[in-house]
Amino acid sequence: MEGVSRSLHTLWTITKHEFALYWVSPIAYIVGGVWLFFSSLFFSLNLNQLNQSGGNAFFGGGMSPNDALSSTLNTMAFLLIFLAPGLTMRLVSEEIRSGTHELLLTSPVHDWEVIVGKWLAVWGVFTVFILISLIYPALLLWRGTPDRTQILTAYLGYWIWAGAVLAIGVLASALTQYQLVAFIISVVTTVAMFIANAFGNLITQPTLGEVFRQLTLTAHYQETMLNGTLKWVDLAYFIGLIALCLFLATQFLNSRRWRA
Amino acid sequence: MIQVEGLTKYYGNYRAIDSLSFHADAGEIVGFLGPNGAGKTTTMRILTGYMPPSEGKATIAGFDVLEESLEVRRHIGYLPETVPLYKEMSVWQYVDYMAALHGMTGRERGDRVEEVLDKVGMTERAASMIDSLSKGMRQRVGLAQALVHRPKVLILDEPTIGLDPRQVREVRELIREVGKERTVLLSTHILSEVSQLCSRILVINQGHIVAEDDPETLGSRLQGQQRFYVRVGNADPEVVAQTIRGLANVVEAYPAERGVEVTSAKEKDARPIVSQTIVGQGWDLLELKPLGMSMEDIFMELTTEDYIAEMEGEMEEEEE
Numbered sequence: 001m002e003g004v005s006r007s008l009h010t011l012w013t014i015t016k017h018e019f020a021l022y023w024v025s026p027i028a029y030i031v032g033g034v035w036l037f038f039s040s041l042f043f044s045l046n047l048n049q050l051n052q053s054g055g056n057a058f059f060g061g062g063m064s065p066n067d068a069l070s071s072t073l074n075t076m077a078f079l080l081i082f083l084a085p086g087l088t089m090r091l092v093s094e095e096i097r098s099g100t101h102e103l104l105l106t107s108p109v110h111d112w113e114v115i116v117g118k119w120l121a122v123w124g125v126f127t128v129f130i131l132i133s134l135i136y137p138a139l140l141l142w143r144g145t146p147d148r149t150q151i152l153t154a155y156l157g158y159w160i161w162a163g164a165v166l167a168i169g170v171l172a173s174a175l176t177q178y179q180l181v182a183f184i185i186s187v188v189t190t191v192a193m194f195i196a197n198a199f200g201n202l203i204t205q206p207t208l209g210e211v212f213r214q215l216t217l218t219a220h221y222q223e224t225m226l227n228g229t230l231k232w233v234d235l236a237y238f239i240g241l242i243a244l245c246l247f248l249a250t251q252f253l254n255s256r257r258w259r260a
Numbered sequence: 261m262i263q264v265e266g267l268t269k270y271y272g273n274y275r276a277i278d279s280l281s282f283h284a285d286a287g288e289i290v291g292f293l294g295p296n297g298a299g300k301t302t303t304m305r306i307l308t309g310y311m312p313p314s315e316g317k318a319t320i321a322g323f324d325v326l327e328e329s330l331e332v333r334r335h336i337g338y339l340p341e342t343v344p345l346y347k348e349m350s351v352w353q354y355v356d357y358m359a360a361l362h363g364m365t366g367r368e369r370g371d372r373v374e375e376v377l378d379k380v381g382m383t384e385r386a387a388s389m390i391d392s393l394s395k396g397m398r399q400r401v402g403l404a405q406a407l408v409h410r411p412k413v414l415i416l417d418e419p420t421i422g423l424d425p426r427q428v429r430e431v432r433e434l435i436r437e438v439g440k441e442r443t444v445l446l447s448t449h450i451l452s453e454v455s456q457l458c459s460r461i462l463v464i465n466q467g468h469i470v471a472e473d474d475p476e477t478l479g480s481r482l483q484g485q486q487r488f489y490v491r492v493g494n495a496d497p498e499v500v501a502q503t504i505r506g507l508a509n510v511v512e513a514y515p516a517e518r519g520v521e522v523t524s525a526k527e528k529d530a531r532p533i534v535s536q537t538i539v540g541q542g543w544d545l546l547e548l549k550p551l552g553m554s555m556e557d558i559f560m561e562l563t564t565e566d567y568i569a570e571m572e573g574e575m576e577e578e579e580e
Contacts, residue, residue: 006363012362024348100344103405106308107334107361257311 009198010109014117015124022125031086034127038079043136057182065146069136069257070226072120073158073206077145080165081194085186087125088169091255096177105257112250119163119170119246150228153168157225160238165190167245174249188206193217238252261308261413261443263542266509267316270286271330275300277467279316281323283462286412289439292447294464299446301341303464304417307445307522308338321412334362337406341376341417345400349392351382354390354402363407372408380404403431407438414438417447420453488531491519493544503541507533509572521551 022028057146091176092115095101104114137155140146172186197219200212210237220234263509269276280428284290291299306313310331311401317324323331346354357526359369377383380400385393390401399419406414419435435444436457448454454461455475463471492500493557497515504513506524509530512523524530531548538545 002308009363009365010361013357017357017360023347033451098341098344098347099342100346102305102310103338103344103358104361105359106310106333106336106338106365108330109361110330 007110007113010113011117011120014114015120016108018118019124022121027086027090028125031083032125032132035076035079036132036251037109038071039076039133039136042075043068044070048199065140065144066150068118068139069146069151072136072152073154074222076227077158077161078194078224081163081190082187084162084165084190084218085169085172085183087122088166088173088186089182090173091170091259092173092249093177093179093182096123096256097179100116101253101256105253107159111254112246115170115174115250115253119167119242122160122166122170130159130162133154140218147189153225153228153230155232156230157221157234161217161221161236164241164245165244167187167249168193174252188219205210261288262290262318262320262445263558264303265316266308266319267303267306268314269306269311270314271298275467279463280467280469282439282472284413284443284445286443287439287441288460289435289444289446291458292445292460292464293449293451293454293461293517294447295449299467300464301417302442302467304338304415304445304447307332308336308415309333334409337409337411339399339402339406339414339419341421342366343402345390345398345401350389351377351388351393351401351404353385354401355408358405358407364409372410372521376404376408379407379438381430389552396423396430396454398406399423399431400434403434412442414442414444415445418447420448421449428453433493443447445449455520481491487521487523489516489519489521489547489549489551490534491547492538493546495541495543501545503537504534507537509533519547528546573579 050065050068092101095104105111134155137146137151140151141148168183168190169186173182173188175185176182184236193215194217196212196216200209200216203209203212214237220237224234261381262282264283267280268278280299282290285353292303295301300385304309306319309324309325309332312326317326319325320332321335323335324567325332328426349357352373355371355373361393364531365373374383377386380403382397382400382404385397390398403416406416416435420431423431432453435446439457439558446454446457458475460474461472462469490500490504497518497520500514501520504510504520507530509525510522510527510533511525513520515521522530522534535545535548
């Protein structure tokens, strides 16, 4: 029990520290600004299209209000691949470059607590942006009657999606002391996972093809939660992916001790 | 408090430290003296749990650095050579963060941060951004960070490097004060620093401890103040040496390089009586200079011996 409460204290300490650091540098404002700018832009364009498709009636006609939101989140899920590394790239790299990791690695904290704390912090930062964007579904609910379940799963999915993409970013950052390298590794890895089903489609062997399809990020969000279906397997996929990335990041941070 | 036995560390094939053994007791300030690349930082990094040793064993306050790393880290305050600071934080935030990482909470933590900032004389700059601090101040913040959790053992890697003379004195004062109640292991390549601060000195070179002594003994060995050289104009050095040998406070005198090398008795200065005697004899005193051994000399000496021993060892191995 003492160990658990100690870990919670450490996690809280590191998360709070990292979260606060984000708001004293311009990077969080830039990433958040860009994300909110594009999401609001796409949302208004979609709303406009919705109005046109439904003739004069606001939120009526062929295109459902839910489509306006899910189409926006779909685009933003893809954009996140390029925005998230902007937030995560410095997380571990900068500590290694400036030597502060020596402080962390000689403090009475576990390596995993450092990694998980950092990930929680950056996820927390991103959660702030997502919370601001709740204004879009609020608008839909205010002026129309959208499918509430779909809005809920689409948003929950996006939140977890962000957690996973950020976890990949944390892993990339733990690999190198160069932020730019971390950025590139993160983008390449995530894009590869985004389009993994393309490889799957190339493989004629059905089982192997299905494996690739199941590994694809989009198979567990765009094709399911975004459309209003919530399945355990999709949640498990993202949680597993996050756990794997954070585990590997911890191993890489730990290996600094041996390679030092 | 610190117990090290047969500690060895390889970087690839390079052996940074080689079966190092030493100890430091509670309340002792032990100095690690050696040139750059001697293995001081490597040893300290192993002791602080930053990296594991290749071979050997080290314990801090009874905890094994490899097996019980977290316990060890709880009992250690560490100031690395380049003070790791978060530049975008204020002094207070930084020290508070480090205290929190050491598990301190609530009011106790706040009080302790205040106390330790006062101790290092940074109370007035508590709200300043670390980025705006001078090098000396950063060093003090680093020291505050190392002290905040009241560690039993303090490990300081080159704590005065890069400071101006006044800052050096301030930091030394600080170390002396905090060293009263805890074990301190500090590294330096400045001789005067260890002789002023430390109760015991370990001279380390190429990963070996080449000498271990208290500062008086080592200092006299290093500074060699009881030996001097006299040159006399119109007399045979042999005769001069014989005359000097009979004087009070003189231990030894023998001819060397057209003059005489004299060794004074311990803590006695034989120079007045020697010069008076020479002049009294009607000889011309041309030169009198102390034969000091500089830091460089002692290193050359220690490392050469070491080198020779190693060469011999290798030759023996080859013969086998």
